[in-house]
Amino acid sequence: MMPNPSLDLEDRLAIQDLLFRYARAADTRDVAAFAGCFRPGRVHITGPGFEVRDAQQNIDTLASMFEWTMHKVHNHEYTVRDAQAQGYCYCVATHVKREQGRRVKIDWHIRYEDELVRADGAWRFVRRHLDVGLIETLPLD
Template sequence: MSEASHKQALYELVCRYAQAVDKRDWTALARLFAPDAVLKGPGFSFDGVDAIVAGMNGLGRYSVTQHHVHNHLAEVEDLEASAETYCIANHIYEAEGVTRKLDWGIRYRDRFACIDGLWRITCRELLLDWSQDQPLPGANQ
């Protein structure tokens, strides 16, 4: 497999992460991680696939999420890789009868391993660069 093919596979992996999270497809999400993977960010750290899936269930407080994957720069060396991926994550929720939208500007610092011919996330660190929380115009009409 060429370096370009590996990089495309890694990009698809991070897009599949966004899709699995937004669909609340925890089975699909679990398949993206190595068994002993770590997912961490401000105020949380989940060690192992079961803990990652359990922790991501916390997204249930939002009626909808959309993770928009942007810049993705990966470095591949043999069967390991690292990347930084930009993402805007939209979270829709209700508070005091008002529909609100919480937006996060995220940078993920990722590490990957190719296991049995498939790339898996071994460590994903969420870095929150900015956030904004405001009423969602037109949502309560």
């Protein structure tokens, strides 16, 4: 992937760090860290059949549905205009849960469509939309 000429290195690394912090916060079920990835009090995530506007709700839902997750962030490209950015990143989100007493691994192949804002020197999500392109399910036993 060619580097986006509209991003300076500092912005590129700060946005990449935001992507990684979001994934870690989701996987460790850290509500405060998850909320810190968004504008204060303004979590907004949409996806196939859902909309989330609260960090606690998002983490509680993950914890109730899955016993373990690992979000692996891949390609990403963002365009910055002043203190706003738009772009995407790819992610394979591995989820483990129990179905009928057996552990099952469910991999979601996601393309996040993002809107970001830079405030107080830090990039934060304004909105994330999950486009789930493929779901793979495998028994672990």
